[in-house]
Amino acid sequence: MTDRQDLIEAAREIQTEAHVPYSEYRVGAAIETTDGEVYTGCNIENANYSNSLHAEEVAVGKAIADGNRDFSRIAVSSSRRDGVTPCGMCRQTLAEFCGEEFPVFCDADGEVEAYTLGELLPAAISEETLE
Numbered sequence: 001m002t003d004r005q006d007l008i009e010a011a012r013e014i015q016t017e018a019h020v021p022y023s024e025y026r027v028g029a030a031i032e033t034t035d036g037e038v039y040t041g042c043n044i045e046n047a048n049y050s051n052s053l054h055a056e057e058v059a060v061g062k063a064i065a066d067g068n069r070d071f072s073r074i075a076v077s078s079s080r081r082d083g084v085t086p087c088g089m090c091r092q093t094l095a096e097f098c099g100e101e102f103p104v105f106c107d108a109d110g111e112v113e114a115y116t117l118g119e120l121l122p123a124a125i126s127e128e129t130l131e
């Protein structure tokens with residue numbers, strides 16, 4: 001298993017790849033699979049403003065496309081002191097693959113707040129909801 005600090009570092013480092021000409025707000029995410037693989041993602045904005053990709057979506061997308069969909073935890077990082085937590089959409093994206101106890105580490109310029117996905121998104125809609 002990756003050291004928690006290494007996962008946070010990976011989320012921090014990938015911020016350098018962010019494409020953020022509009023918000024100039026860099027976000028990085030690093031998600032760890034239960035096999036110990038780490039997939040990173042950064043936000044990728046678009047001139048139409050509305051279809052930007054979020055860092056968490058990119059990290060999850062890379063893992064899924066690579067055949068990995070069992071996750072153990074995620075770190076999300078922004079360079080701003082006030083920090084970042086996954087937005088509502090990204091919380092739901094995580095809930096598709098991760099349970100309520102799934103740890104979410106939010107890094108704000110070096111200070112880390114740890115949440116569970118259940119805290120961030122109680123009563124998520126899931127596959128079972130649709131059965």
Ligand code: THU
Nearest residue numbers: 023025027043054055086087090
């Ligand atoms: N952003 C993310 O990458 N993840 C989130 O969950 C929160 C928001 C990005 C989207 C946009 O490029 C910038 O942060 C400002 O909202």
Ligand code: ZN
Nearest residue numbers: 054086087090
């Ligand atoms: Zn988001």
